[in-house]
Amino acid sequence: MSILKPKIICVTGGKGGTGKTLVAVNLATIFKNHGKKVLLIDGDVENPNTYLLLGAKLKSLANVEFFIPKINNEKCSMCGLCAENCLSHALLKVKDIPPIPMLNLCSGCKLCYKICPDNAIEKDSKIIGTLYESEKNEIKLMLGELKPSEARSAVIVKSLMQHLDRIIKNPNVMPDVVIIDTAPGAHCDVEELIQKADIVIPVTEPTRFGLLDLTRIIELITLLNKEYRAIVNRASLPGYKEEFSLELKRRDIEILGEIPLSQEVVESYCQGTPLMEDPSGIYTSSDAYHAFNQIYDNLLKWSDIQK
Amino acid sequence: MKKIIKIGILSGKGGVGKTSITASLGIIAQQDHEFKPALVDCDVDAPNLSILFPPRSPDKVDKKEITGTLKSTFIENACIKCRSCVEENYCEFDAISWNQVTDFPEIDYLACEGCGACKVLCPEHAFEINPVKSGEIISYVSKFDLALTYGKTILGSTTSGKLVSDVKEYIKNLESYSDLDLILIDGPPGIGCPVIATVSGLDYVIAVTEPTPSGLHDLKRAIEVIESFQIPFGIVINKADLQSPFQAQFKQFMLENNYVILGKINYSEDIPIAMSHAQPVVIENPKSEASRAIQIIFQNLKKNIS
Numbered sequence: 001m002s003i004l005k006p007k008i009i010c011v012t013g014g015k016g017g018t019g020k021t022l023v024a025v026n027l028a029t030i031f032k033n034h035g036k037k038v039l040l041i042d043g044d045v046e047n048p049n050t051y052l053l054l055g056a057k058l059k060s061l062a063n064v065e066f067f068i069p070k071i072n073n074e075k076c077s078m079c080g081l082c083a084e085n086c087l088s089h090a091l092l093k094v095k096d097i098p099p100i101p102m103l104n105l106c107s108g109c110k111l112c113y114k115i116c117p118d119n120a121i122e123k124d125s126k127i128i129g130t131l132y133e134s135e136k137n138e139i140k141l142m143l144g145e146l147k148p149s150e151a152r153s154a155v156i157v158k159s160l161m162q163h164l165d166r167i168i169k170n171p172n173v174m175p176d177v178v179i180i181d182t183a184p185g186a187h188c189d190v191e192e193l194i195q196k197a198d199i200v201i202p203v204t205e206p207t208r209f210g211l212l213d214l215t216r217i218i219e220l221i222t223l224l225n226k227e228y229r230a231i232v233n234r235a236s237l238p239g240y241k242e243e244f245s246l247e248l249k250r251r252d253i254e255i256l257g258e259i260p261l262s263q264e265v266v267e268s269y270c271q272g273t274p275l276m277e278d279p280s281g282i283y284t285s286s287d288a289y290h291a292f293n294q295i296y297d298n299l300l301k302w303s304d305i306q307k
Numbered sequence: 308m309k310k311i312i313k314i315g316i317l318s319g320k321g322g323v324g325k326t327s328i329t330a331s332l333g334i335i336a337q338q339d340h341e342f343k344p345a346l347v348d349c350d351v352d353a354p355n356l357s358i359l360f361p362p363r364s365p366d367k368v369d370k371k372e373i374t375g376t377l378k379s380t381f382i383e384n385a386c387i388k389c390r391s392c393v394e395e396n397y398c399e400f401d402a403i404s405w406n407q408v409t410d411f412p413e414i415d416y417l418a419c420e421g422c423g424a425c426k427v428l429c430p431e432h433a434f435e436i437n438p439v440k441s442g443e444i445i446s447y448v449s450k451f452d453l454a455l456t457y458g459k460t461i462l463g464s465t466t467s468g469k470l471v472s473d474v475k476e477y478i479k480n481l482e483s484y485s486d487l488d489l490i491l492i493d494g495p496p497g498i499g500c501p502v503i504a505t506v507s508g509l510d511y512v513i514a515v516t517e518p519t520p521s522g523l524h525d526l527k528r529a530i531e532v533i534e535s536f537q538i539p540f541g542i543v544i545n546k547a548d549l550q551s552p553f554q555a556q557f558k559q560f561m562l563e564n565n566y567v568i569l570g571k572i573n574y575s576e577d578i579p580i581a582m583s584h585a586q587p588v589v590i591e592n593p594k595s596e597a598s599r600a601i602q603i604i605f606q607n608l609k610k611n612i613s
Contacts, residue, residue, distance in 0.1 A: 016321010016496040046497035049521040108423030148531035151500040184321040185352035239583030268551035
């Protein structure tokens with residue numbers, strides 16, 4: 001028996017605002033238009049925007065909780081062992097009183113809870129974010145959202161990936177294609193999502209900033225041993241395009257496709273209906289529409305996704 | 308001692324123009340004789356300000372390695388293969404697994420938070436916690452005579468937030484930053500750890516947005532973070548004249564909320580063209596509509612921080 005596994009495509013980009021979400025949402029729509037079961041994952045847990053572009057309503061799936069130590073003052077013998085061993089300095093030991101937890105420093109490692117000889121540290125938790133799910137136009141969506149002023153986005157990403165693991169192990173709900181949208185940057189949250197993918201699509205723009213951030217994200221993708229091809233968004237932006245294309249060539253960066261600057265893209269983006277959904281057929285003759293179809297064709301040729 | 312005003316440029320959403328605006332504001336502040344400004348780039352994952360502000364003399368660039376991040380190291384000699392580390396879940400971050408090939412525990416470097424739990428809990432002391440190189444801080448006087456300091460993470464080193472704090476700490480002891488009165492800090496996108504590290508201790512925030520659903524959504528989340536630190540802020544609307552079906556809703560939000568609007572910049576090719584020459588738009592094309600808009604933003608900013 002062959003083990004089926006969905007193809008996982010990670011859309012990322014290094015620089016912010018290059019069009020990652022735009023590409024992820026429209027690729028999901030094209031796959032769906034071709035009869036594929038698509039799961040879209042928004043892994044930009046600091047600012048998840050895919051549902052805005054899809055025009056989808058979110059349904060809460062689970063809260064993401066994070067450990068915090070709670071001191072039982074009656075049991076505490078004030079030995080100071082917990083504070084001594086806390087490398088995050090999240091337990092403040094003042095003479096003759098139980099330790100004071102400094103929650104914004106706590107890494108959640110639970111070492112204090114595990115080593116306290118008096119069992120005086122109890123497990124408490126706080127909600128630092130929420131996972132949501134949704135479905136719109138037959139595209140399944142799952143996303144994580146970090147609560148503002150909480151810092152531990154990685155915990156949300158991890159929880160989101162655990163949910164994804166469950167879904168791709170269950171043959172009843174298993175999608176054909178999973179598209180993961182990432183946060184900007186090249187930090188651990190982005191790294192974790194790229195690691196999950198079969199192929200990676202960095203989205204860039206023909207500017208000096210775009211080039212620098214693209215080379216950085218490619219460094220990371222290469223470090224993780226993944227295959228990638230780039231999409232150049234706002235390809236008709238004046239000024240730097242020629243030099244940009246030469247630089248990509250010089251660095252042997254392969255291009256999956258280009259999307260021109262387009263009023264249709266802006267319009268559909270702001271309306272919350274993906275360009276490639278196009279229910280009334282007003283975009284079919286636009287350059288951007290052709291560009292996305294071209295990208296889809298190139299993607300099929302590049303990957304081994306069946307038509 | 309003169310008070311240094313620290314202003315952060317943030318947005319929530321990436322790519323709305325933080326760096327372009329920081330660059331031009333830096334130039335304008337320097338031309339304004341009331342201020343002695345300097346620049347800091349806290350977008351340690353994608354520090355781009357240096358493209359517009361290369362060093363005045365390449366041999367006068369200070370680089371400092373940062374080794375703040377802690378990571379666990381496994382010591383094979385000490386291990387007796389009791390498997391307690393994996394069986395008793397020492398690691399809350401799932402960074403320790405049993406490698407079937409080597410028949411020893413293996414540390415997932417990326418997942419490791421350096422918390423020290425494995426070191427303390429292992430009865431054979433087979434784990435050590437050591438600081439590792441997590442990034443570097445680069446500092447120099449740029450070709451426009453403005454000092455620039457920025458941090459750059461090492462890929463796979465995690466802890467961008469820690470490096471942001473290191474950058475902010477570093478400039479406190481710099482001679483080139485000692486007789487200043489205004490520091491403009493280009494921030495990272497998002498609202499997570501590096502943003503929180505950037506916002507902490509600021510005197511004012513410029514929140515950049517654009518009239519799109521995601522621009523507004525992310526701005527609201529950024530404002531929640533800024534307000535949790537009780538820092539005053541003003542909004543800059545970039546690409547303000549975008550032909551977008553969302554404009555009405557966007558304007559409604561701005562009307563209802565009574566936030567300080569520092570100014571609006573209409574979409575203009577002058578900005579990407581200036582950028583393509585690696586110049587802030589107020590240098591490349593000071594008479595352009597975009598440059599005049601940023602001048603107005605600076606004047607409004609002055610009123611709000613004085």
